[in-house]
Amino acid sequence: MHILIVEDELPTAEDIMQMVKKILNKDITFIHIENTVDNALAYLREKPIDVLLLDLNLNARDGFQILKEVATKSFHTIVISGNLDRAVEAFEYGVLDFIAKPHTEERLKIAFNRIGSNHAADGHALKYLSVKKGDEIQIIPVENVRFFKAANIYVELHLSNGHIEVYDKLLKRLTALLPNRYCRIHKSYIVDTEQIEKIQIQGGGLYHVILKSGDCLPVSRQMISVLKERLNL
Numbered sequence: 336m337h338i339l340i341v342e343d344e345l346p347t348a349e350d351i352m353q354m355v356k357k358i359l360n361k362d363i364t365f366i367h368i369e370n371t372v373d374n375a376l377a378y379l380r381e382k383p384i385d386v387l388l389l390d391l392n393l394n395a396r397d398g399f400q401i402l403k404e405v406a407t408k409s410f411h412t413i414v415i416s417g418n419l420d421r422a423v424e425a426f427e428y429g430v431l432d433f434i435a436k437p438h439t440e441e442r443l444k445i446a447f448n449r450i451g452s453n454h455a456a457d458g459h460a461l462k463y464l465s466v467k468k469g470d471e472i473q474i475i476p477v478e479n480v481r482f483f484k485a486a487n488i489y490v491e492l493h494l495s496n497g498h499i500e501v502y503d504k505l506l507k508r509l510t511a512l513l514p515n516r517y518c519r520i521h522k523s524y525i526v527d528t529e530q531i532e533k534i535q536i537q538g539g540g541l542y543h544v545i546l547k548s549g550d551c552l553p554v555s556r557q558m559i560s561v562l563k564e565r566l567n568l
Contacts, residue, residue: 337382341369344370375393376405383410399421412429413446466492477514490509516529520558528562532545532547534562
């Protein structure tokens, strides 16, 4: 796992680094520290990472500038900040977790355990998806997505207006950010269970869901019992 810590106070950054090394142990392949907005953005343009640990106050500059610019990237972001009043905003833009300063090893461990979770923790879920469009970033409300479909290392957002946008995150990473009502019904599909009209059983043990939008999507055999339980069927 490649980790980037962005923190302007070196003792704090080094303390976080030692805690992360202890928590992840052999799972770390590389860990790096940057202390300014510009240096962090330059690093992120050149180096692929798995997790960003981000402070929001960086030498009097707003760390949210980094968060908004990298919201389209495939890695997870964990904010470590004393700016508690910005926690809700951070979750809405897709951070995995928000740790209030002073941080602790136990709290960091909880945050890393959330990677790979089936849904957003503690009711904190993203409301907006950031999609790179040329040199601009388009913000798409999650509620405007009919369903999510895996497309290699990306995710297709099938929107209510009929358009399809590409989101730069793996499907399994997206599940950790979405509200609990979203369910991965198949290796390639995530849907909002509140938008399911009915489950359709076809020959050969095949299952599909029909959404209120009229979309017909496959359900894996492994997920059909889970889905029926979620829908109280």
